Structure formats: C-alpha cells, structure tokens
Amino acid sequence: MSDVDVVVFGSINEDVTVHLARMPEAGETVGGRTLQTGCGGKGANQAVAAARLGARTAMVGSVGTDPAGRRQLDALHDAGVDTTGVRLVGAATGTALALVDDDGENRIVVVPGANELAPTNGDLLRDAAVLICQLEVPVPAVAAVAAAASGFFALNAAPAMAVPSALLARCDLLVMNETERDALGAIAPSGYTAVTLGAAGALLLRDGREIARAAAPRVEVVDTIGAGDAFVAxxxxxxxxxxxxxxxxxxxxxxGADAVQHPGARPPLHPLEHYRPSSD
Structure with missing residues (x-):
C-alpha cells in the first residue's frame, strides 16, 4: 500500500457507450456499431485509477438501490476501493451516455440521479490525506467537503461550470482541460493549476506562472474516456x-497516455512509481 491515503468524493454512474464511425452533425442521424453498458462516473473512475496506481483508496458518493447501483458497488469493491462511504439512496443511479468515434474522441451526457444526494460529512472526508473532487455532484456539496477537509485537496473542474472563489482558494491542485479553463477563467490562488492539452500534453502553473510543461507520448488512441480521470488521480x-x-x-x-490505449473508462494501470521519468 501507498503512504498516501486517497478519498474520492464524487459521482458514480452507469455508463452506456455507443461506438460509431464518426460523430453526427446537428440534426443528423448516424448508425452505431456497438452499445455497451459499464461502470463510470468521474468520481468512481478516479477512485479506481488511484487504487490501480497503488494508493489506499476510499470512495464517498451515492448510488440507487436499483440493479445499476449494486453493479457499481461491486465493481468498485473488485477494483480494491473501500466503499463504506457510499450511500444507498431512493433515486436512480446516475447514468452517463457516451458516443465514441473511430478516432477515440467522445461526447458525453450525464444524468446525475443519485449523485445529487452524495453525503458530505464523515471522518473519511475530513481526515483524508488526499481528497479528490469533481463537479458531477452539486457544487455546494463539493464546497462543503473542501472546507472541512484537512489534507491535500484536488479539484477536477469538470464538467465546466462556475465555482465559488472560496472553493478555488482551498485547492492545492486544480485540474482543467482547455474548455473548462475558458469557462472557469480562474486558477488555484494558493496551489497548483494543471491544464490538460489533449495530444499536446499538459502544463502546470503556480501563482499564475507556468512552471512545467509535459508532452504527451505518441500512442495509438483507442478510447479517451478514462484518460483525464487517470491523469487527475x-x-x-x-x-x-x-x-x-x-x-x-x-x-x-x-x-494518461497509457489509459487511452485501452477501451473503457477504467483502464488497467501500473503502480505510480512505474511512470516516474527515468531521468528524475
């Protein structure tokens, strides 16, 4: 086990994925090749990624009492994630509908369902050495959890939306893609801000100043859905x-480059030390 305890507060979804040759234009109908049902939610994906990277990881969130909720709990448990912080509620388990084309690009629609009732209190959240959140659960819930947290706090500002300045101020790490950065128009005032640039890699800022930039290795892209969550973790x-x-x-x-070479939102990963650059 790692010396870092990770708790992820966020969404847990049933994923419905359609693979197709190309994305439809507005008003256009195109044929799909396959339809798959699986496990997802940015929160749950990040929890599984953290566990696969070697961290002792717990998930805090909500699922319904429907069959989808049971499937999500079983999948988290099988991935080595502690699910004692996941609440069963009287609402449908969250669902994400994804289109994935032959270039590995995706379009996703999320119906939050039970994620809107994620619990915001408890020792797991308050005492986590590393707490990771996203915005697929209500922003006030994320803000409350962040304010009470005592450890390293990371926020993945996805999907793109406005967040309170107090939440940004609490971030030790704020992660966004270019679209989310344009929508948010902000940085973490006292921590790190990472911006992912797709095939161009990523950059890291501190106090608004770029301190590092990394290129993305050239790999065969199979599916980009799980890459961002793996990067965040x-x-x-x-x-x-x-x-x-x-x-x-x-x-x-x-x-992230390893993740895009595998299908699905939860790609297999090595322990984090495996990815440490040899020149370090």
Whole structure:
C-alpha cells in the first residue's frame, strides 16, 4: 500500500457507450456499431485509477438501490476501493451516455440521479490525506467537503461550470482541460493549476506562472474516456507525495497516455512509481 491515503468524493454512474464511425452533425442521424453498458462516473473512475496506481483508496458518493447501483458497488469493491462511504439512496443511479468515434474522441451526457444526494460529512472526508473532487455532484456539496477537509485537496473542474472563489482558494491542485479553463477563467490562488492539452500534453502553473510543461507520448488512441480521470488521480497522488512538480506532471501524462490505449473508462494501470521519468 501507498503512504498516501486517497478519498474520492464524487459521482458514480452507469455508463452506456455507443461506438460509431464518426460523430453526427446537428440534426443528423448516424448508425452505431456497438452499445455497451459499464461502470463510470468521474468520481468512481478516479477512485479506481488511484487504487490501480497503488494508493489506499476510499470512495464517498451515492448510488440507487436499483440493479445499476449494486453493479457499481461491486465493481468498485473488485477494483480494491473501500466503499463504506457510499450511500444507498431512493433515486436512480446516475447514468452517463457516451458516443465514441473511430478516432477515440467522445461526447458525453450525464444524468446525475443519485449523485445529487452524495453525503458530505464523515471522518473519511475530513481526515483524508488526499481528497479528490469533481463537479458531477452539486457544487455546494463539493464546497462543503473542501472546507472541512484537512489534507491535500484536488479539484477536477469538470464538467465546466462556475465555482465559488472560496472553493478555488482551498485547492492545492486544480485540474482543467482547455474548455473548462475558458469557462472557469480562474486558477488555484494558493496551489497548483494543471491544464490538460489533449495530444499536446499538459502544463502546470503556480501563482499564475507556468512552471512545467509535459508532452504527451505518441500512442495509438483507442478510447479517451478514462484518460483525464487517470491523469487527475496520478497528478494528485504524485504532488501529495512531494514529487518535483515537473516529474509529477510528466508521470501523469504517461499515465494518461497509457489509459487511452485501452477501451473503457477504467483502464488497467501500473503502480505510480512505474511512470516516474527515468531521468528524475
């Protein structure tokens, strides 16, 4: 086990994925090749990624009492994630509908369901050495959890939306893609801000100044859905462990590149040390 305890507060979804040759234009109908049902939610994906990277990991969130909820709990447990912080509620388990084309690009629609009732109190959240959140649960819930947390706090600002300045101020790490950065128009005032750039890699800022940039390795892209969540988990753990920021960013990009070579939202990963650049 790692010396870093990770708790992820966030969404747990049933994923419905359609694979197709290309994305439809507005008003256009195209044929799909396959339809798959699986496990997802940015929160749950990040929890599984953290566990696969070698961290002792717990999930806090909500699922319904429907069959989908049971499937999600079983999948988290099988991945080595502690699910004692997951609440069963009287609402349908969250669902994500994804389109994935032949280039590995995706379009996703999320119906939150039970995620809107995620619990915001408890020792797991307050005492976590590393707490990772996203925005697929209500922003006030994320803000409350962040305010009470005592450890390293990482926020993945996805999906793109406005967040309170107090929440940004609490971030030790704020992670966004370019679209989310444009929508949010902010940085973590006292911590790190990472911006993912797709095939161009990622950059890391501190106090609004770029301190590191890492290229994305050239790999065959199969599916990009799980890459961002794997990147977030890797970067949060590496920085919390005290890795040099450039080394942490390069390792997280390697994790993301590994993730896109596998289908699905929860790709197989190596322990984080495997991705540490050999030059470090």
């Amino acid at each position: 890797a970067l949060a753990i590496a920085l919390a462990r005290g890795w040099d920021p450039r080394t942490a960013l390069e390792a997280a990009c390697l994790v």
